[in-house]
Amino acid sequence: MAQVIKPYQExxxxxxxxxxxxxxxxxxFIKDLDDDAFDSATKERIDRETLSILGACHNxxxxxxxxMTGAVIGYVQSGKTTSFNALxxxxxxxxxxxxxxxxxxxxxxxxxxxxxxxTSLKYFVDREEAIVxxxxxxxxxxxxxxxxxxxxxLFNAMPIISVHLKHQTHIANLSKLLKSYQGVIANQNVLIxxxxxxxxxxxxxxxxxNFHSSAVYQSIKDLRSVLPRYSYIQYTATPQALLLTSRNDxxxxxxxRFITPGDNYIGTSEIFSPSSLSVMQIxxxxxxxQKGKIDLPDSFFNAFRxxxxxxxxxxxxxxxHWGSKNITLMVHPxxxxxxxxxxxxxxxxxLDDCKYEISGNQKFFLKKNESTFKKSYEHLRKxxxxxxxxxxSFESLYDCVPAILEELSLTVLNxxxxxxxxxxxxxxxxxxxxxVIGGDLLDRGYVVRGLVTTYMPRTPSxxxxxxxxxxxxxxxxxxxxxxxxxxxxxHSIEAFQSYLESEQYLYATLKAWTLTNTHLSEWKREILLxxxxxxxxxxxxxxxxxxNAVSSSGWSWPRRPLKNIENEEVVSALIKxxxxxxxxxxxxxxxxxxxxxxxxxxxxxLEVMNLLYAFSLDPSDQPxxxxxxxxxxxxxxxxxxASIFLMGTSSLKLxxxxxRKRKLKQVILKEDEEGAESESxxxxxxxxxxxxxxxxxGARCLFNNIPQTITFQxxxxxxxxxxxxxxxxxxxxxxxxxxxxxLMELHDDNVLLDDGFIxxxx
Numbered sequence: 001m002a003q004v005i006k007p008y009q010e011x012x013x014x015x016x017x018x019x020x021x022x023x024x025x026x027x028x029f030i031k032d033l034d035d036d037a038f039d040s041a042t043k044e045r046i047d048r049e050t051l052s053i054l055g056a057c058h059n060x061x062x063x064x065x066x067x068m069t070g071a072v073i074g075y076v077q078s079g080k081t082t083s084f085n086a087l088x089x090x091x092x093x094x095x096x097x098x099x100x101x102x103x104x105x106x107x108x109x110x111x112x113x114x115x116x117x118x119t120s121l122k123y124f125v126d127r128e129e130a131i132v133x134x135x136x137x138x139x140x141x142x143x144x145x146x147x148x149x150x151x152x153x154l155f156n157a158m159p160i161i162s163v164h165l166k167h168q169t170h171i172a173n174l175s176k177l178l179k180s181y182q183g184v185i186a187n188q189n190v191l192i193x194x195x196x197x198x199x200x201x202x203x204x205x206x207x208x209x210n211f212h213s214s215a216v217y218q219s220i221k222d223l224r225s226v227l228p229r230y231s232y233i234q235y236t237a238t239p240q241a242l243l244l245t246s247r248n249d250x251x252x253x254x255x256x257r258f259i260t261p262g263d264n265y266i267g268t269s270e271i272f273s274p275s276s277l278s279v280m281q282i283x284x285x286x287x288x289x290q291k292g293k294i295d296l297p298d299s300f301f302n303a304f305r306x307x308x309x310x311x312x313x314x315x316x317x318x319x320x321h322w323g324s325k326n327i328t329l330m331v332h333p334x335x336x337x338x339x340x341x342x343x344x345x346x347x348x349x350x351l352d353d354c355k356y357e358i359s360g361n362q363k364f365f366l367k368k369n370e371s372t373f374k375k376s377y378e379h380l381r382k383x384x385x386x387x388x389x390x391x392x393s394f395e396s397l398y399d400c401v402p403a404i405l406e407e408l409s410l411t412v413l414n415x416x417x418x419x420x421x422x423x424x425x426x427x428x429x430x431x432x433x434x435x436v437i438g439g440d441l442l443d444r445g446y447v448v449r450g451l452v453t454t455y456m457p458r459t460p461s462x463x464x465x466x467x468x469x470x471x472x473x474x475x476x477x478x479x480x481x482x483x484x485x486x487x488x489x490x491h492s493i494e495a496f497q498s499y500l501e502s503e504q505y506l507y508a509t510l511k512a513w514t515l516t517n518t519h520l521s522e523w524k525r526e527i528l529l530x531x532x533x534x535x536x537x538x539x540x541x542x543x544x545x546x547x548n549a550v551s552s553s554g555w556s557w558p559r560r561p562l563k564n565i566e567n568e569e570v571v572s573a574l575i576k577x578x579x580x581x582x583x584x585x586x587x588x589x590x591x592x593x594x595x596x597x598x599x600x601x602x603x604x605x606l607e608v609m610n611l612l613y614a615f616s617l618d619p620s621d622q623p624x625x626x627x628x629x630x631x632x633x634x635x636x637x638x639x640x641x642a643s644i645f646l647m648g649t650s651s652l653k654l655x656x657x658x659x660r661k662r663k664l665k666q667v668i669l670k671e672d673e674e675g676a677e678s679e680s681x682x683x684x685x686x687x688x689x690x691x692x693x694x695x696x697x698g699a700r701c702l703f704n705n706i707p708q709t710i711t712f713q714x715x716x717x718x719x720x721x722x723x724x725x726x727x728x729x730x731x732x733x734x735x736x737x738x739x740x741x742x743l744m745e746l747h748d749d750n751v752l753l754d755d756g757f758i759x760x761x762x
Contacts, residue, residue, distance in 0.1 A: 009452060013049070014052065017056060018059040023092075023093030025090070026089040028123055028124070040677045041263075046083070053257045054094065057070065057091075058188040058258060061689045066231075066483075068231045068232065068254060069252065070253050070255045071233075071242055072257050072258070075503075077472065078261040079259055080195070080236075081116055084101075087191075088161060091191045091505060095189050097190075098189075099161045100174070101113060101163040101193045101195065103134070104165070105165070133536075137169060137170050141177055148160060149184055153703075168216050168218070169219075171220060171223055173221060179226055185226055189229055193233050196236060198236045201216055202209060202251055234253060250522075252521065256514060257514065262338055262476065265475065266484065266498065272493070278486055279488060280299075281488065281493060286457065287300045295346070300331075303455040303485065308373075309377055314452070315327075322480055328433075328437070328453075331347070332437075332454065333456075334458050341412065343412075345423070348423065360598040366401070366402070383482040387482045389479075409427075409428060410424065412425060412437045413437065434450070456489075457489065473486050519520065555700070555735055557734070559618075559620070559683065560621055560680065563728065568730065570614050572713060574608070575652050577607070578603055582600045582652060583598065590694060590695070595691070596658075598649060605641055612712075612732070635710070639708065643712070647699060647715045661717070662717050664719050686731055710736060713732070714733075715732075
């Protein structure tokens with residue numbers, strides 16, 4: 001059954017809706033890529049994926065108005081900027097004339113993206129064949145939109161790449177400008193690239209009682225309304241928020257494509273694998289923070305010594321063997337500036353002391369610290385042996401330490417103004433060695449150049465996307481993987497490790513879905529997560545999510561069963577298929593007809609789910625049933641089996657089933673924004689209770705308790721509404737196997753999330 005989710009293998013690229021052709025802009029871009037970082041195989045991969053992404057956008061040769069939203073997903077630090085630069089060049093070659101880039105929430109990210117485009121397009125800008133702008137808010141009105149059209153033989157049309165801060169006023173000013181050029185814009189193909197699309201642009205007011213729109217979200221919506229023909233492409237490494245927006249939201253993507261990292265990339269699967277030597281635990285006693293002054297903990301000094309030795313090795317190997325001019329230690333202590341200031345001042349004071357000792361008596365400094373540096377060196381050496389990477393001798397590396405300390409630049413990215421005379425807030429990447437301290441500015445999009453050592457004594461985020469965005473330590477670093485060292489709290493380590501399976505599962509299922517060429521709105525929202533994590537900020541989730549797939553008892557059932565006739569054929573087929581497997585248990589001999597049951601064990605779970613796939617449910621129960629299908633699909637791959645219990649019968653004929661009565665509870669539903677109400681009915685408890693006279697344990701006790709077995713009870717009930725109306729219904733009840741209150745195999749580590757779920761706790 002296709003709808004039952006199983007692990008998927010690596011997939012091919014889906015068929016494009018049209019076929020773009022590389023031209024001079026794209027060809028020049030590929031030619032200018034650094035051959036050391038981008039070998040022929042990497043360039044070929046970029047070709048295939050960029051053509052696939054643009055081929056999923058609207059066809060610029062079509063005259064019809066169009067708006068399209070797509071998502072491009074790549075691992076953290078895996079090359080998303082290169083991808084959307086390549087996409088821009090290919091788009092220009094194929095008739096897209098205005099490229100609007102929403103380039104981040106901070107000035108540093110805006111400048112980073114603008115400079116990338118200026119570098120990529122320098123050849124064409126110098127020849128006056130293209131325009132690149134990163135306008136401040138006051139300069140947006142001066143964007144030369146009129147140059148999108150030819151104005152005579154000497155004034156050719158030029159494509160414009162305009163990079164903007166993702167801020168409501170900036171975007172509103174751009175919309176105002178484009179409105180004033182409607183005659184020009186009407187004939188343009190526009191590409192909007194939203195960098196870090198899951199950040200800021202989604203509606204953070206989606207769950208408000210008054211159906212408000214947040215400011216940036218509304219400004220993007222207004223911008224899109226001005227453009228008659230455009231594609232909106234969302235780039236992100238953490239797509240959970242995009243995938244959990246309402247399917248009717250203009251920010252919900254209709255398709256998704258992927259950026260495949262190159263062979264030199266190291267990510268979650270490498271750094272947080274069980275055999276990894278990259279991650280070290282910060283002892284609990286070292287995690288305490290003080291507001292005004294801080295005593296630097298021993299684990300920080302361990303990280304710092306490791307960094308200095310790694311910097312010495314990088315200097316020895318030079319750029320051609322290391323991959324980056326810069327060598328950086330990142331300290332990520334807290335989101336508040338007062339804590340960052342405290343760390344900055346403490347580290348600044350420590351560095352001053354080191355430099356003073358070195359200037360006074362370098363030999364004494366080296367002798368005094370030799371034993372502690374040797375311990376750090378041994379850890380690096382062990383990792384080098386495990387990974388078969390070379391490391392120079394201790395003596396040669398240690399001799400470099402004083403010079404590196406002398407040249408080390410300390411930056412506190414978002415320090416408070418009162419320490420401006422002591423702490424720098426701007427990183428000068430022209431320097432080689434850096435110690436960078438920051439908080440949320442280091443969470444998303446910001447490239448920490450040459451990051452080799454990370455010290456992060458902060459509390460892990462419970463949002464999976466925020467947690468993963470803190471992984472500035474990912475990237476193209478395989479050639480010196482043994483020197484990548486990350487100090488984290490135990491909780492942070494566990495959070496990253498648990499995210500690993502979620503990431504792999506999400507990517508696999510989405511990649512498989514892309515091959516169907518079906519609108520992404522039809523994809524079931526399947527995200528496996530640790531119970532300790534949320535997929536993203538709840539304020540931007542546009543669908544209802546309950547973070548536990550089953551109740552603590554493991555039972556689940558539909559709340560609004562349909563009439564018997566709707567499902568007789570499905571249940572009859574299920575019983576017929578396994579008819580030779582059913583038997584009457586001996587313990588039911590003395591029970592009443594309503595208590596008796598038949599059971600079939602050791603059934604193929606996939607076969608059962610294939611037969612139950614067509615079971616009809618009330619619309620309110622359908623999304624919940626899809627979640628159950630997806631959940632069971634993951635257990636099929638773990639070799640789970642099924643048992644079926646036919647309740648209240650000694651016969652396989654449905655007409656012979658005893659029909660027990662159950663009352664339905666009337667509920668009032670609010671159906672729209674105006675609060676219009678309608679009534680509905682649901683039942684709370686379908687089970688027959690315990691009866692000591694017949695030694696009947698109750699229906700809740702009738703299930704197969706063998707591990708890795710899912711029980712399906714089939715009940716035939718007469719349901720009675722409060723007004724006296726009755727109808728017959730066939731009700732499936734599912735019992736998931738539990739261990740210590742958790743779903744075995746899956747829920748010891750993971751939770752499946754979707755548009756809701758049938759569960760006893762609902």
